[in-house]
Amino acid sequence: MEKAVNNVVWQQYSITKEHRQQLNKHKSFVVWFTGLSASGKSTLSNALECKLHEMGIRTYLLDGDNVRQGLCKDLGFSEEDRKENIRRIAEVAKLFVDAGIVVITAFISPYRADREMARRLFKPGEFIEVYVKCPLHECERRDPKGLYRKARSGKISNFTGITAPYEEPEQPEIIVDTHKSNVEDAVERIISYLKTIKKD
Template identity: 65%
Template sequence: MSIATNVTWHAAAVTKHDRRTKNKHKSCAVWFTGLSGSGKSSIANALSSELHQMGVREYVLDGDNIRHGLNRDLGFSNHDRTENIRRIGEVAKLFVDSGAIVTTAFISPFRSDRNQARNLFDEGEFIEVFVDCPLEECERRDPKRLYAKARSGEIKDFTGIHSPYEAPEQPEITIHSQFVTVNEAVEEIVTYLRAKDIL
């Protein structure tokens, strides 16, 4: 990938601090990671709904939705997965700069990619939420029939079957989605956001 050299950063007249002050809350990226079927999207959208009801400026970046537009040119090779997460990290950073709380629901299987995304943000702005669910349970749920297709050979490079998932070593929050409800998970995250003075 070539990097443009004839560009100059243009400082904005309205700052992140200005937007946060107007919003009456801080901004951050709540980065959900976990296997397909672990419950990332369900929890992310429920959190979004709860924050919206609280009057918080928020947005959800969902893996499947992003691949319909911004990342529709990417496949599922290791290289494409890395580029997928790189782009999402940059987009999430823009949302945080806008003063919003952005939630991202992506498998994001590689630690190095998640760490690269984390490094885009100021201290405390990147909140990694590991939605920890055993492969067997995710495969039992299989809401999109992806595991069945992967097992039959219809899908290649599928995380957890053909491609590894590297669990976070020190996430800010771990949700054991096999044992808690979506609402309980949302409550835990909101409690964390309040404890960190983001809300």
């Protein structure tokens, strides 16, 4: 059967990403938070969005659990489904960046290949990978949703860090060790990095 994409032609429009960035008075890009469950991705991404909002930056936050209640509610947690989950999120993030918006994503995104696939959708400098680093034992100690306990008891399968792998980023733009630094310091570090992008 012939794929639909073979009969689809990209439609060009007059208003471009650059026009939208000029209107918003800032560049657009994606800040991609990755890390184990309970490492602090959602907390940091929320704090970062609040700070950027205060600065007059147009943002949108895509959170793993929230997206799985709509766009990705048909997906499970197998390696194949995780790959498709990240593919969808990356494509949505690309649309937001094209709209001139700073998009923040908070997803475990455990596989390097999937994160690299996402990165390749963007121009150089538009994909900022933030590795939210935290030891597994600390994530288990926090366990705000009780997921690690369920995974250890066998109630959850394919759980990252327990029965499924997490592949650490090899060259992320930013590493935030939430076991050693607080939210405010981490956000300031990220903001400092983003300011260098705005000047380019």
